[in-house]
Structures are given as structure tokens and as C-alpha cells.
Amino acid sequence: MASLLELKQLSKKYGAATVVDHLDLTVQPGQIYAFLGPNGAGKTTTIRMMLGLVHPTGGEVWFQGQPLGDHPERIHSQVGSMVETPGFYPMLSGAENLHVFQRLHGDNDPARIKAVLDLVDLSSAGKKPVGAYSLGMKQRLGIALAMLHRPQLLILDEPTNGLDPAGMSEVRNLLLRLKDEGFSIFISSHLLHEVEQVATNVGIINNGKLVKEGPLGAVLNSSEAQLELQSSQADRLSKFLASWLPQHVPGGTLRQDGNVIHIASFSGDTEALNRAAQQADIPIGGIVHRQASLEQLFFQLTGVGAQQ
Amino acid sequence: MNTVRVISVEGYKAVRSRIWLASLLIGTMSPLLFALAYTLRRANLILNGNYTWAGFEQNSAFFFSVFLACAMVGGLAGLALTDESRFNTLKSVLTSGITRSEYLFGKLLFVALWVIAEVAVLVLTVFIVGAALGLNGGDMTTYWPALLTETVCLLALAPIFFMVAIRTNNFFAVAGMGVAFSFVTLLLNLFGTGRPYMGYFPGSTGTAYMLIYSNQWGKQYNDPLAWAITLAVYTVAAIIATWVAMQRRDVQ
Numbered sequence: 039m040a041s042l043l044e045l046k047q048l049s050k051k052y053g054a055a056t057v058v059d060h061l062d063l064t065v066q067p068g069q070i071y072a073f074l075g076p077n078g079a080g081k082t083t084t085i086r087m088m089l090g091l092v093h094p095t096g097g098e099v100w101f102q103g104q105p106l107g108d109h110p111e112r113i114h115s116q117v118g119s120m121v122e123t124p125g126f127y128p129m130l131s132g133a134e135n136l137h138v139f140q141r142l143h144g145d146n147d148p149a150r151i152k153a154v155l156d157l158v159d160l161s162s163a164g165k166k167p168v169g170a171y172s173l174g175m176k177q178r179l180g181i182a183l184a185m186l187h188r189p190q191l192l193i194l195d196e197p198t199n200g201l202d203p204a205g206m207s208e209v210r211n212l213l214l215r216l217k218d219e220g221f222s223i224f225i226s227s228h229l230l231h232e233v234e235q236v237a238t239n240v241g242i243i244n245n246g247k248l249v250k251e252g253p254l255g256a257v258l259n260s261s262e263a264q265l266e267l268q269s270s271q272a273d274r275l276s277k278f279l280a281s282w283l284p285q286h287v288p289g290g291t292l293r294q295d296g297n298v299i300h301i302a303s304f305s306g307d308t309e310a311l312n313r314a315a316q317q318a319d320i321p322i323g324g325i326v327h328r329q330a331s332l333e334q335l336f337f338q339l340t341g342v343g344a345q346q
Numbered sequence: 347m348n349t350v351r352v353i354s355v356e357g358y359k360a361v362r363s364r365i366w367l368a369s370l371l372i373g374t375m376s377p378l379l380f381a382l383a384y385t386l387r388r389a390n391l392i393l394n395g396n397y398t399w400a401g402f403e404q405n406s407a408f409f410f411s412v413f414l415a416c417a418m419v420g421g422l423a424g425l426a427l428t429d430e431s432r433f434n435t436l437k438s439v440l441t442s443g444i445t446r447s448e449y450l451f452g453k454l455l456f457v458a459l460w461v462i463a464e465v466a467v468l469v470l471t472v473f474i475v476g477a478a479l480g481l482n483g484g485d486m487t488t489y490w491p492a493l494l495t496e497t498v499c500l501l502a503l504a505p506i507f508f509m510v511a512i513r514t515n516n517f518f519a520v521a522g523m524g525v526a527f528s529f530v531t532l533l534l535n536l537f538g539t540g541r542p543y544m545g546y547f548p549g550s551t552g553t554a555y556m557l558i559y560s561n562q563w564g565k566q567y568n569d570p571l572a573w574a575i576t577l578a579v580y581t582v583a584a585i586i587a588t589w590v591a592m593q594r595r596d597v598q
Contacts, residue, residue, distance in 0.1 A: 086437075086596075086597070086598075089437075089441050090440070090441075091437050091440060091441070091596070091597040091598075092596040092597065092598075093594070093596060109445075111443055111444065111445050114441050114442060114443040115443050117441075119441050121437050121441075123434065124434070124438065125433050125434025125435040125436075125437070125438060126433065126435060126438075127359060127429075127433055127435060128433065129362060129363050129364075130359070130362055134362065137358075138355050138358060138359065139438060139439075139442050141351055141354060141355050141358065142348075142351055142352070142355055142439065142442035142443065142444055143442050143443055144347075144348075144351060144443070183438065187442075
């Protein structure tokens with residue numbers, strides 16, 4: 039079966055600066071693909087190139103096994119999108135704005151407008167001018183606009199921007215509901231915890247290059263595990279590990295948080311560590327192996343955590 | 347087909363927007379102004395034999411041409427193109443199955459239709475107000491050709507304003523250019539009334555007045571082909587430049 043969306047060696051340069059660098063990426067039908075990266079990594083530029091808003095300097099976008107070439111509009115009947123903060127005509131109501139874009143799609147179905155407004159919980163505000171909407175309401179209207187023409191694939195760039203925690207939770211539930219309804223979703227976000235709960239696949243971009251891609255579970259399993267040690271003499275244990283680790287677990291790094299010591303990138307023998315600590319007369323109250331979260335993996339791959 | 351959709355959406359927005367509706371009223375301003383002047387100077391005009399349909403219509407068309415029309419087209423073109431950037435809606439429009447060419451020509455055709463509607467409002471207002479004033483008589487032979495010329499000139503200007511709008515993405519630059527064109531047209535009418543090839547004039551709406559002033563359709567303009575070619579070159583060059591800029595643009 040052909041991929042739904044495929045980027046082949048996609049690149050974008052602005053002058054001497056390479057914003058997106060030979061990006062290869064594949065979205066299959068039914069996936070919720072989380073496209074992650076720090077600010078300035080090239081996420082939004084990539085999305086704009088997918089939609090034909092920005093011209094690539096190299097590479098191609100393929101949709102359903104066909105290259106789009108110079109006709110990106112061919113994708114638009116089957117793709118709904120929201121790129122960054124959505125824009126609307128402020129003098130028109132939410133429903134009127136949707137009507138405008140529905141007409142551009144060659145459709146005229148008031149029932150569909152009502153349905154998508156219901157879906158994003160904007161039915162009561164549908165007749166108010168968009169100029170009076172909050173940022174969160176505009177975000178939700180943007181998602182409604184993306185779904186308006188019943189696309190196969192939704193491309194959402196930071197859809198939870200400006201939403202409060204309740205709004206974020208609504209969007210998360212909405213995404214899961216849309217997945218159940220058969221939508222494929224390509225979503226870029228900074229909110230890794232939110233994304234981790236809904237994504238089936240992940241692509242992480244840094245400095246314009248894709249540094250990791252795959253099913254969420256496989257990506258997380260490929261990440262380095264973390265060991266957490268609890269001790270009433272955490273300071274002593276920390277000093278002990280500072281000399282023990284380089285000899286036994288090259289690459290392992292230490293961080294103390296109160297009575298808990300975290301060892302990142304731990305690939306050594308836990309029993310040997312425990313025995314060594316006991317021989318040094320340092321009590322260890324608990325040892326927990328933790329799989330890296332998406333957030334930790336993101337920090338590892340992009341180096342953002344080290345900067346912050 | 348998609349171009350028609352763009353036109354219909356522009357129409358929908360125009361009807362919902364007070365600014366666009368207000369702009370249509372510009373066509374009524376000139377005849378209403380002269381209705382006031384004719385009412386105040388009625389006795390004097392009758393005495394001199396100038397209380398006529400022809401005089402009223404020519405004055406209204408002249409005032410519209412010189413003072414309002416260029417600025418109006420500049421404003422319309424500016425609104426049509428720069429609003430999409432101002433409201434951040436361009437990316438949504440261009441991801442709704444509309445090509446950039448359809449978007450551009452849809453907008454251009456909509457502005458052209460609006461200009462024609464504006465001239466129609468002018469004519470209609472002239473006839474309603476003229477009838478109310480009880481006007482009669484006068485030579486009308488140059489009136490319709492002048493209006494036709496005026497309309498063609500305005501339509502020819504629209505792509506030039508589009509070109510500026512797409513290059514600068516600034517409403518005030520386009521509207522300001524419209525006002526500047528009006529001013530140039532006024533100067534040309536003050537100082538250049540004998541010149542034959544009005545198509546060369548940047549504010550070519552002065553043509554209408556030239557026709558009225560000369561009252562000899564086809565004689566002052568002894569080379570209408572040169573005039574037509576000049577306007578066509580303006581228009582085609584501006585359309586090509588605008589289209590190229592639109593195609594190459596990265597929408598942020």
C-alpha cells in the first residue's frame with residue numbers, strides 16, 4: 039500500500055541558511071504522527087512545504103504514491119491543515135468564516151459547518167464575530183476549519199497553542215476521537231507529554247535534519263534507560279558513584295535530586311553496582327529502572343535540555 | 347471554475363463588510379455634490395442655458411474621474427490583496443484547493459466587476475438625481491463614450507495596483523499610489539488638455555475629461571490604436587509581473 043504522505047530529500051534554504059536539510063519522512067494511513075523539534079528546528083517550514091505554501095529548494099512531496107510537483111493544490115481536497123495561529127476574517131462570524139472556506143472548496147453544506155463547530159465546542163459562539171474570539175477559540179476554530187471538508191489527513195502545527203490545560207485535554211481527546219473516525223493526523227507540537235499520549239509514530243527534527251523516526255514504542259525502546267537510586271546517604275552515594283561509574287559504566291551521567299540519584303544512559307550491571315555500594319557501606323533503599331520518556335528522549339536527541 | 351469561487355467568496359465578504367459597501371457609495375458622491383451645486387445656482391444656470399442633462403452628467407463624470415476613481419481602484423486593489431496577509435488568511439485560502447493563479451485572477455476579476463458596478467452606481471445616481479432636479483436638454487454625444495473610456499482606463503489600472511500590492515504587501519502604499527494617480531490626473535487635466543495620447547498618462551482617467559472637454563469623440567484622439575496599445579501594455583505587463591511575484595512567493 040502506498041504511503042499517505044512521503045517527503046523525499048526535502049530541503050529549504052534561505053540564502054546561506056539551511057532550514058530543512060534533505061528530510062525523508064513517511065506517514066502511513068491511520069497514524070497519528072508527532073513531528074517534534076525545538077524552536078527553529080524547521081518544523082513549520084517543513085509543514086508549509088508539504089502544503090505548497092513554501093517552495094522547496096530541493097526534494098519532493100509525495101501524496102498517495104504520486105509526486106505533487108508544481109501542483110500542491112492536488113493535495114488540498116484530501117488534507118486539512120492548521121499552520122501555526124490560524125487566521126480568520128474578523129468581521130465575519132465563526133460560521134461565516136467556515137462558510138467562506140467551504141465555498142472555496144466548492145462545497146455548501148451548513149450541516150457540516152454545524153457539525154464541526156459542535157465537534158470543537160464552538161456551537162454557541164459560532165455566530166459571534168471572530169474578532170471577539172479568544173486565542174483558544176481561534177485555535178479550535180482552526181481545527182474545525184481543517185476538518186471541514188472531511189480530509190483523509192489532518193496537518194496540525196502546534197494545535198494547542200494558546201489553550202488552557204482544559205483546552206489541551208479537549209484537543210487531546212479530539213485527536214483520539216478523530217483517529218477512531220479514520221483520520222490520519224500529522225501534528226507538530228512542543229507539548230511532548232500531550233503528544234506522547236496520542237501519537238502512534240514520532241519524528242524528531244533538529245537543525246533541519248530528522249534525527250529519529252519510527253513507531254512511538256520502538257523509538258522509546260531504542261532510547262537509553264535511566265536508573266534511579268534512593269538512599270538515606272545520597273551525598274555519599276553520589277561521591278562514590280562519581281568514581282565507580284567511569285570504570286564500570288562509560289557514558290553514564292549522574293544527577294542528584296534530594297535523596298534520589300539519577301543515572302542517565304545506564305547500561306551496566308545493577309547487581310554489581312548494588313554490591314559495590316554495600317561494600318562501601320552505603321545503604322541503598324531502592325533501585326528503579328526507568329524507560330526514557332518522550333520528553334527525555336527529545337532532550338537527548340536535540341540537546342535542548344542541556345541548554346535549558 | 348475555481349476562479350468563479352474566488353469571485354463569489356469576495357462578493358460574500360464584500361456584502362458582509364461595511365468598508366466594501368461604503369466603497370460602492372463613492373459612485374454616488376459626485377452626482378450628489380453637483381446636485382447641491384445645481385440647486386444652489388439653479389437660477390443662474392437656467393439664465394445661461396446650462397441647466398441641462400449633458401452639463402450635469404459631464405460634470406459628475408469629470409469629478410468622479412479626476413478626484414475619486416484612481417484612489418478608489420487603488421483602495422479596492424489594496425484591500426483585496428493585503429487583507430489576506432493582514433488577517434493571516436492567505437495560507438488558509440491557498441490550502442483550500444485554489445491555485446495561486448485562480449486566487450490572483452479571481453481577485454482581479456472581482457475588483458474589475460466592482461469598478462464596473464461603481465460606474466453603474468454613478469450613472470444610476472446621475473439619472474435619478476438629474477430627474478429629481480428637473481434637468482433637460484444638452485448634447486449627450488460624448489457622455490457614453492467618455493464613461494466607456496473611463497471604465498476601460500480604470501480596469502487597465504487595476505493590475506498596476508495589484509502589482510504594487512503584491513510587491514509591497516502594504517495597503518497604504520497601494521491606496522497612496524491611487525491618491526497620487528488622482529493628483530497626477532488632475533494636473534494633466536489642468537495643464538495637458540491638448541495632448542493626444544492619454545494612455546501614456548499615469549493617471550489615465552483624465553481621458554474621460556479630455557473627451558468631454560473636446561466634445562469631439564474620435565478627433566482629438568487621432569491615434570486611438572496607439573492609446574489602446576499603451577493601455578494594453580500597461581495591463582499585460584502588470585498582470586505578468588503580479589503573476590510571477592505570486593507564483594514565487596513563499597507564504598509565511
